[in-house]
Amino acid sequence: QKEVEQNSGPLSVPEGAIASLNCTYSDRVSQSFFWYRQYSGKSPELIMSIYSNGDKEDGRFTAQLNKASQYVSLLIRDSQPSDSATYLCAVNPSGDDKIIFGKGTRLHILP
């Protein structure tokens, strides 16, 4: 079983709307969760990290974590065409410092 699951998309969202990206993970005791953004032909870059249940906001981005449901999400408010990219959910498995990635969700913001 893949440790981190994401819908591959593409997810199309009108400009100015809220984009919602979802991720589930299998290791119940994972402690650290990340969202990376990857533009086509480029390397991934970290945009959000979250470690405790609840919401964490950074500008237009909000990460949400629900450890009981093993669920992480990323909300992008006021979506812009520059947000069009692949978003990778990543997890630190318990007791380890490696990072395991989901397959990514392609997001397309419609002008």
Added chain:
Amino acid sequence: DAEITQSPRHKITETGRQVTLACHQTWNHNNMFWYRQDLGHGLRLIHYSYGVHDTNKGEVSDGYSVSRSNTEDLPLTLESAASSQTSVYFCASKHGTEAFFGQGTRLTVV
């Protein structure tokens, strides 16, 4: 500025040849990782290292090896390149919670 660099950026090689991809970071991070990225599979962990002389296998390690003789470098070697190893390879280093990625190496095995 500190950075992580990969070389070469592009490489074409023949089946059966040994190939080494270089990864060099100047942050002095202990943790370094190699991933491959293929359409439909996302980023898959090949090998990783938590310090000098430490190496560990990831989920897709068959046919690959790494060595860590110093903090800055983690070269990835394909012992006998196969067409199935055609991919984009990313190196990353990590300190604390954030991982930083190199620009990637596009490897084609013909």
